[in-house]
Amino acid sequence: MPELPEVETIRRDLVARLKGRSVRESDAHWSDKFTPAKMIDGYRFETLNRRGKFLIAPVHADGPGTAADSSRLEMVVHLGMTGRLQLHSTASRLDLDHPHLRAWWLLDDDQTLTFHDTRRFGRIRVVEPGKYESMPTLHHLGPEPFDPDLDGRTFHRLLARSRRHLKTSLLSQRPIAGVGNIYADEALWLAEINPKVRRLGVERSTRLLSAIQEVLGAGIDNRGTTLRDYRTADGDIGSNQFTLTTYGRAGQPCLRCNYLLDSVVLDGRTTTWCASCQAR
């Protein structure tokens, strides 16, 4: 599933190309997961933002009265497991009958934005700006990992709200936004913290926050982790999969202590860690 680095890579690639463009025509798969895509027909993209793993596009209606609040909306896109948001130039041949195409938007400069989703865990919503109550994960989303106001003490307080296993708490998106299975395993290994602990002191919370920032930053620098489905907005793969220390390496030696990495299913999610240097 695309996590913060993958979604941020897509955002950075798209933002300048979408900004100021308006939607001339659009269509969507019949499922109500995707039909809201058509609600921004005739609207103009103001920019493209990201919160956690969500892409958020503020749009406004063209024509007179564009400053009125009622003419402003936000399209929220969650890529789910296999969602791909891509922008195609005028010249590229586009298959609008592709079986996994869930939505498309033809822009006023003849580019086409497409949303493909094989497994259909993705979702498109159009809401009034900031009205996220219908999307509980987004509504209750924790702070951005790179928020300058987020320090170890604050992160410790957010983590202390949950008594679940630490990794499960991270995946809930509540203590911090954007961390999924891959980057959680990577960050917990880097911080030398056991994924199963239920309480974390201030010092270790601070270390975990730094580790999260480090693995997410590297993921962005490497344009994301492509294991199967993730592609950038131009259809390319990322390269962070070549630098993973922990995720997907069960049974292989720990890069720090050489002990063989362990793997268990923790609260339904495969979790890889080093039982030696992440003992506690």
Ligand SMILES: [Zn+2]
């Ligand atoms: Zn180790």
